[in-house]
Amino acid sequence: MIGPTHFDHLPNETDVVTEHQPASQNGLRRGNLALVLRALRAHGPLSRAQLAARCGLAKATVSSLVTDLGLRGLVHETGAAVPGQGRPGQQVALRPDGAHGLGLDVHADHVGVAVIDLTGAVVHQARVALDVPAAGPARAMDALAELARQVGQEPVGVTVSVPGLVDTDAGAVTIAPRLRWQGVAVADELAARTGFALDLIAVGNDANLGAQAESEAMPNVHDLAYVNGDFGVGGALVADGRLIRGSLGYAGEIGHMPMDPFGATCSCGRRGCWESQVGLAALLHACADPTDPVHDPSLDLASRMRLIRERAEQGDRRTLDALHATGSSLAIGVSIVVNLVNPAVVVLGGYFAALPEWLIEPVRDQVVATTLAPGGGGVRIVGSRLDFAEAAALAGLRRVFADPAIVPMREEAPA
């Protein structure tokens, strides 16, 4: 998706970065810079007076903070007329080119890149087909680095999205079964190949990054569940604006909720995990005999979805029954999550999002019917709009909203 901005109206401008640290004068100043930058991200251009009111700061303080952010090239003045107020007011706005986030995505069958500017717009995107498990980590890292080098912008943060368990402190993949990666020092390898400073590079689990990005992209959504459907089923939960990581970082193993002690064998070796009911393998198995072209291992997700959609639209009974069964199992798992954490939104990504008429629309009613809270506790169930590279790019950009002072002041204010 190129073009539209991902965060027109974001809620979290009042989070200050001093949390979990003793307050200090310097931290206070940097926290307030971030407060102003996030207010502009959330509400769009604002006058100094509006900024002061939104941030709960004195006008003189806001003026000084805006000057500082201007010298860093992060904001500029705009003369936009204020609708309904008649006279044009001088407003402060984010500079689109003030900072860029770079996202890289490693998947079983491709590597990808996206660049997002300070206003949330995607300004660059590319993808290269690659059999990552067969290529091995070194060649996959070469391909990733090549994608990163083709990017024109200097990023404030680089985030790599990986479908697996990540040691975020070390910037390394602990284990990613679908890539056949174990103990890969992704941040080090990328820094060595690209020259990016190591402290710019972060590595994250794909579902975690997806959940955070989806939640940031939605106005006033602080509680969100994200489920990605592929051969593996991954997920992540955001509660009160924060990703739930769990005590050892294992949270979000939604695909392995035990749903049926007597169910089919799962890829993990256990019986009746949710993935064995709603993973892509279960749908394909129910849709067609093993010799059917839909099982062709060389097909990418989009082509496979086209095949299934065609059959469903032609009224093929077996395909429709398979989609119906998958939708019902999907609804039960989603309803469990909804009863537990009362999200405002459940985002269904991957193949679920490609077949919304069968895997999103009908799921809504079933979830409401099996949730104790009236009306499903207000939950909305939607398809994902972001791919993993975009979600990673938004994560890279997040560094500047956490601490704008990472962008150095220039000698003179930019034009």
Add this chain to the structure above:
Amino acid sequence: MIGPTHFDHLPNETDVVTEHQPASQNGLRRGNLALVLRALRAHGPLSRAQLAARCGLAKATVSSLVTDLGLRGLVHETGAAVPGQGRPGQQVALRPDGAHGLGLDVHADHVGVAVIDLTGAVVHQARVALDVPAAGPARAMDALAELARQVGQEPVGVTVSVPGLVDTDAGAVTIAPRLRWQGVAVADELAARTGFALDLIAVGNDANLGAQAESEAMPNVHDLAYVNGDFGVGGALVADGRLIRGSLGYAGEIGHMPMDPFGATCSCGRRGCWESQVGLAALLHACADPTDPVHDPSLDLASRMRLIRERAEQGDRRTLDALHATGSSLAIGVSIVVNLVNPAVVVLGGYFAALPEWLIEPVRDQVVATTLAPGGGGVRIVGSRLDFAEAAALAGLRRVFADPAIVPMREEAPA
């Protein structure tokens, strides 16, 4: 439980209260007072130098903060010898009588009270049998107020625990089916009957209060799931030290996770909710015919548990089979939670805690076996040690750890 302290070593001393607010000088000072008080709660008595190191503050700042806290009667100096260091050091410690939290508990069959001092010790506890649904809200509030009036200490906070959906802002119960309460202004009613200032009084959901108290009482536990077993099955989740409330406050409806579309009818009218498998009604139904004394509606939980335990210990086959089935269903639901949020601890309260040999010990192995993360993601499964009045009292006390300045300074430092 009278005696032992509930928070010998608490993790959260570095949370500052400025979060979600613009930082200010006054907020900074109050936040740092709280930082020091929480460090003493977490680590026990500390020297000024140790406090400075733990809190990341200058020694002069710490001295001034300690003087302030002393004038409020919240801390005092102790001359305790430092083990292993030889010479006795002047240490700062919490004054037990510096502040008290008052907890009140409304249950279907009783009302209760507990008072907890600043060091976490229970200093008063009482309970009165009352058929609350039959008595109606007014008489139950009378009984609660009577319990509160018998307390000698002046509380810094009063919290009422209720098994239902609570509007915490209004201090009111929206709906509590098991009490047959709807729209009861608990805080107003209690203030009118006791003379407690309205802003001292909070009202909370029993499972939410239980989860927060259990997590605060455990060293270094930031991620916890709490499940209370009774005729209703309630729960709550704490992630990274914060209660998960959900977008509209409906989180924690763990009893209504849909487990079996063809299962037994639940109290909520749906089929196959977890409560219909692991609620007390399901266990009693499986244990004994309807005419059996174990079903006597006048029995309280403790007496009923005594009956079941006696039979299980005598090897009664039907009782053991019922406990085994309940334990298996309990393990599946707990495992779902463990896969989703990777808690460090799952606390099982209510009747589960009364029958640990059958409903806690065996659950552990089953949960580890059905969790993707190795070793169940490090989860410990334990019985609850706190009753609802104690959990509420800890919540009342929390106000002083969030903002010690709510306790006024005295003219002179207390002896």
